[in-house]
Amino acid sequence: MAQPVVLPAGYTARPLDPARDLPDVLDLLTGCERALHGERATEADSGEIAAVLARPGFDPAADTLLVHGPDGRLAAWAWTDRRCECRVHPAHRGRRIGTALLGWMETRAAEQGVDKLVQVVADLDAAGLAMLRTYGYRPKGASWLLEIPLDALPDLPPAPAGIRVRPFRPGDPDDAHAAHRVVEDAFADWKARRMSFEEWVQHAVGRETFTPARSPLAVTGADDRVVGVALSLDQPGSPDGYVESLAVDRDHRRRGIARHLLHHAFLACREAGLSRCTLWTHSGTGALDLYLKVGMTVRYTSVVLEKTLPA
Template identity: 55%
Template sequence: MPELVPPLPAGYRARPATADDTSTIHHLVSACERELHGRVRSDPGGIAAVLARPGLVPELDTLLVHDPTGRLAARAWVNRRSEVDVHPRHRGRGLGAALLDWAEVRARRAGSEQIVQTVPDDDTGAVALLRCRGYAPMVTEWLLEFPMPEEPAVPEPPAGVTVRAFRPGDEHDAHRLIEDAFDEWQQRRESYQEWARHTVERPTFAPEMSSLAFHGDQLIGAVVALNLPEAGEGYVEQVAVRRDHRHRGIARLLLRHSFRAFHRQGRRTCVLGTHSDTGALDLYLRVGMGVRHSSTVYRKSLRTA
């Protein structure tokens, strides 16, 4: 059992998550997303990738709360950052506060000096809870959308640059390019296996909508895309361009190729997420994307006097 299971309302019980819970957790997260934004953005592959995070010990770092009928009412996990979700039917009963307490205790036990959690800005209840518990804003995240009532135009590539869809065998080169590009702002590099679980090994990975740019035979840019059936729209998971080929329109070129590929598969919207540390918001706005909604990454120090 997890350490220090928090006090719960009568009839509720808690246990750690296992890989067999992936589908049930996805249903819970989906219900939260529908309640807040009217559509689903998560998928079971993303949940499975979280449960397989390096260093995360499900028996200690995850908690599922079931109601008296045995249905999943809430869940939490903590491992360098944390997530807490409470099903809309079970809110107002203190489950969110109890799981937040548990996450902080577990993070301290694991030796973390801080805990981080991302909350949509329009989830006013969750924002208020974090703020009253001493969490402070750290980073802003945006979900951007590109409406496609008509097939998007694709610009001509710069001289010497070619673009094609992702093929088997591109995985390791794409991982290396993306991690090199993200070194400027991310706190740590992801191993190939960790990266692959969130991208190319995910059931929703869409290689035909994922675009790669080459200068000669050198990979210089990549868009990794997912096809999210419940959302009914395309999703760009990652965009990266090699440093020495930036400011040439490569990112815009790759995005437009992916947008067009999604349009030809019947999607009429494509979305992607970015945050203030990347400095990429203006790029996406220039491509023609608009902000659908925003979230804030909150941080709390766990250092004791």
């Protein structure tokens, strides 16, 4: 078992209890984002944490840790499972809580036989980046949050030949399985592992904030086969729409399908009364140029860091 973390006087640590701790973790994530950016980069929802808990073999009792301050309020949380994350509330920084949790994450990862850990940190978080570099993490890529205003979108271009676009059909298992296939196949080259259908649902169409009406599918006219998807999430209280996944079958790329799906998603967001649409992309996908060409701009940048752990 991982060694207990050494914390400042008055602080306590215990694993996450999914039945009671999710609201406090969501508040912590929102506080961290607003302190860094002045707003939440993408609105927190329970699906974000549910996706972590759905990782195969993930055990909240062993793979998560919550730190509470002397006042009993949540001060930090961390989880580890090849990827890892540590968030410390701004009011509790400067007390080496993050350093203690980093040691816990690496010890736990070593117990699991993990040889590399990956973390994603906002480029504005100079202190966090400096700490990770000090402890041997090195940049391996970047991710970007992009946005586009919806008040002056260009006209919707014609659909590529032989392709029509329709919304995702909620409750239709065929659409869910087809979307899973397209997304996982599209990102197979740069993701560390393929998600099972059950885990993927927790990340995407099973989330409470999933919005089928803003999630267009590209299908072939001949056999109604799904060859492209743009899956969107709602962000309650935010003026932004959010595209969670954009993917196109390999055999149908370079035909303008991705651009066409994006335009449909943007228009659906505007019809819903939203003022902007956002999405994240990773340097490993090579998709940044596509988003810039459709008029999106970078709002935030994050650094992807990796550390090789000792055997």
